[in-house]
Amino acid sequence: MPAYDVERICLLLRKPLIKTKLPGPEARRIVARDRRVLSPSYTRSYPLVIDHARGLWVRDPDGNVFLDFTAGIAVTSTGHCHPKVVHAIRQQVRRYLHMSGTDFYYEPQVELAEKLVRHSPGKDERKVFFTNSGTEAVEAAFKLARYVTKREKIISFFGAFHGRTFGSLSLTGSKIRQREKFGPLVPGVHHVPFPNPYRSPFSEKLAVDDACIKYIVDNLFKRTVSPREVSAFVIEPIQGEGGYIVPPKDFYRKLQKLCREYGILLIADEVQSGMGRTGKFFAIEHFGVVPDIITLAKGIASGMPLGAMIARASLMKWEPGSHASTFGGNPVSCAAALATVGLLEKSLIRNAELMGHYLRKGLERIAKRRKMIGDIRGLGLMQAVELVRDRKKKTLASREQACIVERAFRKGLLLLGCGESAIRFSPALTVRKNEIDTMLEILDDCLGRV
């Protein structure tokens, strides 16, 4: 049976199709070859080998078909191989593949920048710097913040993930494994606790967002870090790798007030949360603040490598040669991104909002039965459940998290964990109700067996 038909059957049946013991013989061979030649630093939760994919359906080389609720870690925003994205790539490939947008001019890069600027919150004029990845977008933001403010310090949050190159790794405060043995990291970076409403890191009886602001003022600004030496705060509007944590609605407004008092910039790292995933083009729009700088990557080009740093035009005043990238803003990636933005504008942002709501309701239904779900959080199609051993004590269920993700794989559902004990749901923004129903059914079953 042709591979494409298998997916169509799965779509009709609404069910994954697992025909072999996992991994199957072909997949096992590829995994064994991978082990011999690929870096052991990669983290693979289970042995999925992809052969090809459409929409939310992924087929492995043994003919097993999986339902993908990871979107390649929130990247294939329009689904795998959306025909419009593939068409845009094909059209561009026929014209030229590369001409280094930092040395020459080409229209796809200009057109994409125009679109991103148009979608950016606030009334200020903006400019775009293109990169290949999220970490480079964050590096660019970090460098620009130091360059324009002439201040060397920068503050980020515990639990945040901003990337793995030295600048963004220095901002990252997620897992010690990511930082240990790589020092010395970039100096001038300070971390503060993130206002997690479910697990407040503060002992004060204040609301968690007020406690966080008080911590910054009392512990940093009065004791160790002069606010007049701070270039920027870097935030993930919703902490991603840290566990899909949504801070209280007013937190960023309060943080921005503090920033304005001292001339500190606000950088929103929207590498995971941006591009319509939360039901708005940028997640920060849910919080009613306009950041000075925004970073994007992951979902921007539906799977093609691309990142962007968007800053107020009044800030992006660095000299020619001060920052550039050979491959950043590659024309094929820009073409894919233009098609992606077109699809978001047409219907996918709205679909993310509606399906996010539907997914949330489904998770809430399961949580009534499965006491292991301690918290449900997220916005739009950036949702997670935190697993606990005891709802009252909120004891983390990290081992169970790995076990459920692995079990779901065996049943043909692709999931990923985040934080210490959460499972995230970040499907393509094209997801439909019946795909969510299938995912919920399998998840419920997996939870019931742990």
Ligand SMILES: Cc1ncc(COP(=O)(O)O)c(C=O)c1O
């Ligand atoms: C919020 C955030 N920033 C930055 C990055 C780094 O992106 P990349 O892996 O493309 O370098 C990630 C990746 O997960 C991320 O989630």
